[in-house]
């Protein structure tokens with residue numbers, strides 16, 4: 001049985017969508033904390049190539065090109081991690097997509113893309129990982145939702161709906177798994193400097209910064225540190241919560 | 252390998268897996284036999300323990316009857332799933 005969360009020994013961590021943006025920051029954070037990290041995305045990036053060839057990460061970084069909205073590819077990815085390292089200690093559901101546009105002009109295709117990845121893919125992948133965590137009775141799950149799921153944002157109805165749904169998923173799953181030493185929490189980031197926020201124009205970004213008590217947009221590192229806190233072995237009494245990390249924007 | 256030897260291997264592996272599961276759940280006083288009902292008055296597994304059993308069997312054999320949508324009611328019925336070949340490429344780990 002594995003009880004490897006924290007206590008100095010490396011954990012096995014899955015981060016979905018770790019090739020760039022926030023996911024890449026989360027992967028780096030767990031590589032820095034000495035853990036084994038598996039990630040996937042549809043295409044490989046320079047960051048992935050560097051992790052794969054860096055001797056410091058030899059034997060503790062795994063990448064698979066996979067579209068997790070495709071259930072078969074998602075299943076194969078999780079299986080590859082289990083084949084390589086056995087027990088999964090931490091799952092960070094980070095892969096997500098936003099499509100903006102007011103609902104009245106939104107296409108069904110865009111709705112499907114957003115729901116298929118943010119919600120259905122996350123549920124499918126989590127189910128597989130939960131089965132593994134149940135077999136060894138420990139684990140930490142963090143779902144990356146968004147302040148947009150809490151406050152609503154014009155032009156992000158479907159995206160906001162998936163993020164609010166993820167928070168509901170977090171709470172129900174926390175209840176299901178609490179007795180098995182598996183915690184489930186959401187982190188709801190505010191606006192970050194990643195490609196996803198490139199959909200916003202200069203004026204919108206300026207306005208967000210002006211309204212943010214901390215006076216700046218977020219960095220992937222701001223979020224990664226909050227995740228590290230939630231998955232800490234000692235934090236086994238913290239579950240079913242949504243931790244907002246947004247520089248105070250929504251306070 | 253003779254059919255009945257294989258059968259015993261599968262059955263005893265499953266009984267061991269269930270005994271370990273019950274031990275983890277502080278229910279090691281419960282006796283496991285082939286005709287034990289899994290739920291209720293038998294082994295009394297709840298849904299979470301059933302999910303754990305399903306996951307552990309999948310780890311062990313590569314496939315499991317619960318995941319395949321079957322609802323075996325006794326320990327023997329779990330073993331039958333593997334013995335009767337539904338668990339296609341199932342093999343007992345050496």
Ligand SMILES: NC(=O)c1ccc[n+]([C@@H]2O[C@H](COP(=O)([O-])OP(=O)(O)OC[C@H]3O[C@@H](n4cnc5c(N)ncnc54)[C@H](OP(=O)(O)O)[C@@H]3O)[C@@H](O)[C@H]2O)c1
Pocket residue numbers: 016017018019020021022023040041042043044066067068069093094095096097098117144145146147188189190191192193194195196197
């Ligand atoms: N950026 C923000 O301001 C912000 C704010 C709040 C919450 N969030 C949330 O944070 C998470 C990460 O956002 P981000 O800004 O880092 O996004 P991003 O820069 O667009 O990165 C998304 C990552 O997910 C991967 N991905 C996309 N579709 C995938 C699929 N079908 N299968 C597997 N991987 C896939 C991408 O790689 P490929 O394209 O190669 O597949 C990439 O690695 C998302 O859940 C997002 O909703 C972001």
